[in-house]
Amino acid sequence: MTFVAGGLVCAGVFFLLTGAIGLIRFPDFYTRMHAAGKCDTLGSLLVLIGLASHQGLDLASVKLVVIALFIFFTSPTATHAIARAAHRNRLPMWTHKDSA
Amino acid sequence: MTHTFFLGTSLAILLAVVISLYRVVMGPSIIDRIIAVNVIGTKTIAVIVLTGYLFERVEFFIDIAFLYALINFIGALAFSRYFEEKGVEHTGPTR
Numbered sequence: 001m002t003f004v005a006g007g008l009v010c011a012g013v014f015f016l017l018t019g020a021i022g023l024i025r026f027p028d029f030y031t032r033m034h035a036a037g038k039c040d041t042l043g044s045l046l047v048l049i050g051l052a053s054h055q056g057l058d059l060a061s062v063k064l065v066v067i068a069l070f071i072f073f074t075s076p077t078a079t080h081a082i083a084r085a086a087h088r089n090r091l092p093m094w095t096h097k098d099s100a
Numbered sequence: 101m102t103h104t105f106f107l108g109t110s111l112a113i114l115l116a117v118v119i120s121l122y123r124v125v126m127g128p129s130i131i132d133r134i135i136a137v138n139v140i141g142t143k144t145i146a147v148i149v150l151t152g153y154l155f156e157r158v159e160f161f162i163d164i165a166f167l168y169a170l171i172n173f174i175g176a177l178a179f180s181r182y183f184e185e186k187g188v189e190h191t192g193p194t195r
Contacts, residue, residue, distance in 0.1 A: 006105065013112045016143055020116035023123050023139060029132055032123070036139045047109075047146040051153070063162045064149065070169055071142065078138055078176035085184035086131045 008050030015043035028094035029086055037079035044071050103154065110150045117143050129188055134179045141172035 022035025045068050052064035120143070123136035145165045152161025 009105075009109055012146070013109055013116075016113055016116045016146070017119075019139065020119040023120055023136060029129065029135075032132065033135055036135050040139050040142045044142050044146050047113075048149065051149055055158070060158050060162055063159075063166065067145065067149075067162070067166050067169055070166070071145070074169070074173040075142060078173055078180070079135070081177050081180040082131060082135055082138070085180040086129075086188065088184055089131075089188040091129060091131060091188060 002054070005050045005054035008046050008053065012043045012046030012048075012050060015039045015046065019043060029091050030083070030093060033079060033083055033086075037076065041071065041075040044068075044075070106150050106153045110147055110154070113143050113147050113150070117147075130183055131188055134176065134183070138172065138176045141168070141175070145169050145172070 016039065019035055019039025022039065023032055026032045026035055048064050048068040048071070052061040052068070055061040055064065117140050120136050120140050124133050124140070127133045127136060145168055148161055148165040148168060149158075152158040152165075155161070
């Protein structure tokens with residue numbers, strides 16, 4: 001276990017935890033999606049890359065990098081599709097008068 | 101040492117899953133529930149790979165994680181398309 005692998009995995013867990021906290025704390029759907037989409041992508045990416053660097057160069061680490069690339073492309077795509085479904089259905093946005 | 105580190109990491113990600121589960125249960129609209137389930141699925145991929153390290157069967161568990169990533173993506177797209185056509189109910193506060 002090198003320091004690089006441990007640091008990458010710890011950073012990924014930090015981003016996953018902050019994304020989950022943002023998912024329950026933000027006031028409306030679009031801001032929650034802002035927290036969920038980006039933190040989740042970066043957190044999973046860091047955890048998988050950290051585990052691949054812990055593994056060394058073999059078939060398992062190549063597969064881990066492939067999974068990381070797959071998440072890097074598909075997670076923003078899924079977030080975009082869900083946000084479009086919400087926007088087409090005129091889901092209400094949080095405004096200043098809701099904060100009172 | 102390494103085993104303890106992977107166990108702690110898995111438990112921290114599971115804590116994040118439990119926090120996200122609040123949004124699945126309480127989410128005001130169906131779209132909130134879909135995004136929370138998508139987030140939990142992405143966290144589950146990391147937990148599956150870490151489980152492979154805990155049981156020392158990494159090559160076996162990585163394939164499961166890849167399949168889970170595929171199914172998670174297809175499920176999110178299917179649910180969003182379905183509710184885009186069907187319509188989303190939104191009554192009450194956004195929180």
